[in-house]
Amino acid sequence: MEAFGEIFQYILSGFSTGAIYALIGFGFAVIYNSTGIINFAQGEFVMLGGLATIFFINMNFPLPVSVIFAIATATLTGVVFERLAIRPLKNATPLNLVLITIGASILIRGGAMLMWGKDTHVLPSFSGSDPIYIADATILPQHLWIFSITVLIIAASRMFFNRSITGKAMRACAYNREAAGLVGIDVKKMVLFSFIISSAIGSLAGIIIAPLTMSSYDVGVMLGLKGFCAAIIGGMSNGAGTVIGGLLLGILESLGAGFISASYKDAIAFIILLLILFFRPEGIFRKDETERV
Amino acid sequence: MLEIRGMTKKFGGLIALDDVSMSVGKGSITGIIGPNGAGKTTLFNIVTGLYTRSSGEVYLEGTDVSGYAPENLARLGLVRTFQNVELFGRMTVLENVMVGLHTRSRSGIFSCSLKWPTHIMEEKRIRDEAMQRLEFTGMTGIADIPAGSLPFGMGRRLEIARALAPGPKIMLMDEPAAGLNSRETLDLADLIRKIRDAGTTVVLVEHDMELVMDVCETIVVLNLGRKLAEGAPREIQENPAVIAAYLGEE
Amino acid sequence: MTEAKRDILGFLLFAAAVLIAPFFFADSYILNVLVFVGINTLLAVALNLLLGFAGQISLGHAAFFGLGAYISGVMTAAHSFDPWLAMLIAAVSTGVAAFIIGFPILKLKGHYLAMATLGFGIIVYIVFNETVDLTGGPSGLPGIPNLSLGEFSFDNDIKNFYLIWAFTLLAMRISLNLYRSRIGRALRAIHDSEVAARVAGVNVKNLKVQIFTMSAVISALAGSLYAHTMTFISPASFGFNFSVELVTMVIIGGLGSVYGSFMGAAILTLLPEFLRIFHDYDIIVYGLLLILIIMFMPGGLAGGFRTALERLSRSRKQGAD
Ligand SMILES: Nc1ncnc2c1ncn2[C@@H]1O[C@H](COP(=O)(O)OP(=O)(O)OP(=O)(O)O)[C@@H](O)[C@H]1O
Numbered sequence: 001m002e003a004f005g006e007i008f009q010y011i012l013s014g015f016s017t018g019a020i021y022a023l024i025g026f027g028f029a030v031i032y033n034s035t036g037i038i039n040f041a042q043g044e045f046v047m048l049g050g051l052a053t054i055f056f057i058n059m060n061f062p063l064p065v066s067v068i069f070a071i072a073t074a075t076l077t078g079v080v081f082e083r084l085a086i087r088p089l090k091n092a093t094p095l096n097l098v099l100i101t102i103g104a105s106i107l108i109r110g111g112a113m114l115m116w117g118k119d120t121h122v123l124p125s126f127s128g129s130d131p132i133y134i135a136d137a138t139i140l141p142q143h144l145w146i147f148s149i150t151v152l153i154i155a156a157s158r159m160f161f162n163r164s165i166t167g168k169a170m171r172a173c174a175y176n177r178e179a180a181g182l183v184g185i186d187v188k189k190m191v192l193f194s195f196i197i198s199s200a201i202g203s204l205a206g207i208i209i210a211p212l213t214m215s216s217y218d219v220g221v222m223l224g225l226k227g228f229c230a231a232i233i234g235g236m237s238n239g240a241g242t243v244i245g246g247l248l249l250g251i252l253e254s255l256g257a258g259f260i261s262a263s264y265k266d267a268i269a270f271i272i273l274l275l276i277l278f279f280r281p282e283g284i285f286r287k288d289e290t291e292r293v
Numbered sequence: 294m295l296e297i298r299g300m301t302k303k304f305g306g307l308i309a310l311d312d313v314s315m316s317v318g319k320g321s322i323t324g325i326i327g328p329n330g331a332g333k334t335t336l337f338n339i340v341t342g343l344y345t346r347s348s349g350e351v352y353l354e355g356t357d358v359s360g361y362a363p364e365n366l367a368r369l370g371l372v373r374t375f376q377n378v379e380l381f382g383r384m385t386v387l388e389n390v391m392v393g394l395h396t397r398s399r400s401g402i403f404s405c406s407l408k409w410p411t412h413i414m415e416e417k418r419i420r421d422e423a424m425q426r427l428e429f430t431g432m433t434g435i436a437d438i439p440a441g442s443l444p445f446g447m448g449r450r451l452e453i454a455r456a457l458a459p460g461p462k463i464m465l466m467d468e469p470a471a472g473l474n475s476r477e478t479l480d481l482a483d484l485i486r487k488i489r490d491a492g493t494t495v496v497l498v499e500h501d502m503e504l505v506m507d508v509c510e511t512i513v514v515l516n517l518g519r520k521l522a523e524g525a526p527r528e529i530q531e532n533p534a535v536i537a538a539y540l541g542e543e
Numbered sequence: 544m545t546e547a548k549r550d551i552l553g554f555l556l557f558a559a560a561v562l563i564a565p566f567f568f569a570d571s572y573i574l575n576v577l578v579f580v581g582i583n584t585l586l587a588v589a590l591n592l593l594l595g596f597a598g599q600i601s602l603g604h605a606a607f608f609g610l611g612a613y614i615s616g617v618m619t620a621a622h623s624f625d626p627w628l629a630m631l632i633a634a635v636s637t638g639v640a641a642f643i644i645g646f647p648i649l650k651l652k653g654h655y656l657a658m659a660t661l662g663f664g665i666i667v668y669i670v671f672n673e674t675v676d677l678t679g680g681p682s683g684l685p686g687i688p689n690l691s692l693g694e695f696s697f698d699n700d701i702k703n704f705y706l707i708w709a710f711t712l713l714a715m716r717i718s719l720n721l722y723r724s725r726i727g728r729a730l731r732a733i734h735d736s737e738v739a740a741r742v743a744g745v746n747v748k749n750l751k752v753q754i755f756t757m758s759a760v761i762s763a764l765a766g767s768l769y770a771h772t773m774t775f776i777s778p779a780s781f782g783f784n785f786s787v788e789l790v791t792m793v794i795i796g797g798l799g800s801v802y803g804s805f806m807g808a809a810i811l812t813l814l815p816e817f818l819r820i821f822h823d824y825d826i827i828v829y830g831l832l833l834i835l836i837i838m839f840m841p842g843g844l845a846g847g848f849r850t851a852l853e854r855l856s857r858s859r860k861q862g863a864d
């Protein structure tokens with residue numbers, strides 16, 4: 001039963017990182033679906049979330065206030081980015097969009113480095129760090145925070161996209177931008193909204209994972225890429241696909257690190273990413289479509 | 294020359310082409326007409342290998358070429374133009390036509406990199422031939438202008454010149470008159486006949502009825518993915534089913 | 544003057560300027576910087592073939608550079624191979640690797656291609672770091688010998704300058720030849736409209752893989768030259784940041800322009816030298832440059848020059864009328 005306990009432990013911790021990947025991937029999907037942009041700066045919102053929270057806590061704000069301020073900081077960054085770089089861009093080829101979002105990610109990362117230096121910072125756990133025992137495995141209270149916030153966010157955004165007028169309008173943009181514009185949807189506003197939503201969710205992901213990892217100005221790159229990997233596995237959907245993609249990635253990574261090699265942990269995500277892109281670029285759930293010429 | 298049998302194309306639930314068969318005689322000018330969304334462009338995309346078909350076959354001079362890649366069809370002498378003009382905008386007019394001669398030249402990456410003598414000779418030949426095509430389509434004098442800066446009508450003409458460059462057996466034209474003024478449309482009619490007289494079979498998708506009735510010998514009518522009628526211009530004009538389809542659209 | 548003559552004359556002038564440069568900069572520090580300008584130009588010219596000509600992005604080119612450097616480095620430092628032989632093996636095996644991954648990777652377009660090449664680059668980077676027995680891991684691989692011809696060893700900056708620039712000038716000449724040739728036109732056609740290129744008979748899939756492989760081989764050569772010049776390499780030089788830096792060089796210079804690639808490489812190599820005070824923060828300047836160029840100068844420096852020249856000649860003509 002020893003091995004089983006071990007596997008169970010890996011799966012549990014894979015579940016929690018997977019939930020984070022799902023949230024980050026969700027951010028990718030929201031922007032992609034309303035603009036066709038893969039936002040390479042997505043990971044930087046995650047980084048901002050963690051570091052800004054620590055910053056506000058060090059200024060003696062209570063945790064909940066710090067969290068709100070941090071989300072506001074990241075969201076503001078997202079809005080400024082959309083306004084200054086995305087909206088005015090005239091020649092919006094995929095190549096230029098890739099480059100401009102990379103440029104933005106470098107700037108945001110650089111800004112964070114100027115502000116908070118190159119050191120790693122620690123955010124204390126939200127409610128202590130006494131392990132909780134489940135069968136043979138242990139789990140930290142922070143994991144519970146991660147699960148519940150992820151579930152909450154996913155549920156809330158489902159409601160938003162399925163029920164609210166704005167959410168439906170955003171879905172219409174995802175389906176067909178031109179047609180959405182023709183029926184009177186303010187497409188530009190929806191693009192801005194998608195940046196707001198995705199930077200807010202991204203930063204929240206960064207905040208809830210921060211107590212389990214270290215935070216520094218450069219954590220966004222890896223987290224962002226893994227979030228993208230989750231979104232790709234899920235076929236860039238605004239819904240369940242990305243969640244499953246994130247959980248799958250988290251669990252595979254955790255099992256791989258445990259049973260194959262911890263030092264190649266990061267490589268696992270990228271190998272999965274390449275395999276998916278090579279063999280099922282439309283995700284593992286979607287049927288393929290004929291690209292329009 | 295070209296034969297299409299039982300062509301069917303489904304996009305998810307949408308049936309864009311439903312069991313369409315037609316044949317195009319050598320040296321003819323054949324028109325394909327039909328309301329928006331009838332499946333005309335889709336048919337071209339399948340014949341030129343850009344889309345995969347759900348079922349059906351394409352024969353080029355008797356050989357089954359269904360599912361061939363576009364570049365292989367080009368080698369066999371099948372070329373086309375696009376509804377939304379597809380030019381190489383950052384290249385000059387002359388260079389665009391020279392790309393059209395890709396299948397009529399063979400220098401590889403090494404001889405091009407090292408400027409091999411065979412490549413230099415071939416380059417000169419291609420350039421001369423491309424110049425001839427520009428003359429044929431009446432575009433000398435603008436050879437060195439970037440294609441992206443051409444006015445729309447000229448762009449359409451350049452696309453034709455590029456497609457004609459290799460001396461194709463058959464050329465599919467997707468709405469070549471769209472966006473042209475009446476003067477340009479008249480010139481186009483002359484050009485199409487000139488192309489046919491030079492030995493290239495022409496298939497024409499077009500909404501401009503005057504042009505179609507003027508130049509085409511046979512017309513195929515598509516509606517909602519199905520072949521509705523086929524015949525000489527006069528017959529088509531009087532066909533009640535065709536009239537109904539067009540009126541129904543209004 | 545015909546286009547072809549202008550091309551040759553321009554290149555000869557450029558080459559002459561490069562060859563006499565060391566006489567003006569006897570200072571060894573500047574000479575050392577110019578060696579790096581040479582290596583970076585070689586890399587930018589290589590990437591330009593793929594990104595500038597064919598319009599296919601790679602965010603993993605540092606990996607090919609690194610493969611060249613590490614294969615050369617490991618074979619010579621640990622296994623005493625002849626450096627030239629090692630360089631050849633490095634170029635060939637990197638080429639084979641690029642050819643193999645080229646087929647699945649270049650099926651992807653736009654954002655997905657960017658992500659896939661990025662993923663490839665990071666995997667290679669992780670391997671450099673983790674195969675400690677082979678590469679020395681994060682602390683690097685020392686003791687790589689200089690290249691030599693018989694008794695003559697390329698062991699100082701001036702010798703390395705000429706060695707590296709010989710390769711760089713050759714690569715530039717090859718690129719210039721390619722640009723105005725059947726293959727160059729086909730590549731640029733792919734950049735502008737892939738469907739139209741296919742319908743015109745261009746085998747897009749094969750050609751993309753060919754140019755990707757060629758670009759990787761040149762990058763690997765740059766890597767070998769780098770390893771033998773520095774005699775020490777570590778993974779940090781071959782990470783994601785450097786891939787982005789390479790792309791920035793090509794964009795700053797102007798997509799497709801060979802001399803532009805040189806300008807981009809020169810600027811990004813010299814900039815940090817002038818921005819000593821910023822030290823770690825030079826990456827911010829790259830980010831800013833990248834955004835500003837894309838927003839306000841889509842043709843890069845080369846495009847900017849061209850428009851400026853055109854304006855000048857137009858106003859002169861108007862003056863003459
Ligand atoms: N790649 C695609 N994916 C999904 N549906 C498609 C695709 N291409 C075409 N369609 C659909 O197939 C149908 C036929 O389209 P097609 O472009 O062939 O029409 P058409 O006859 O050329 O019309 P038009 O005269 O407007 O050019 C349309 O309903 C169109 O929306």
Ligand SMILES: [Mg+2]
Binds near residue numbers: 334
């Ligand atoms: Mg059409």
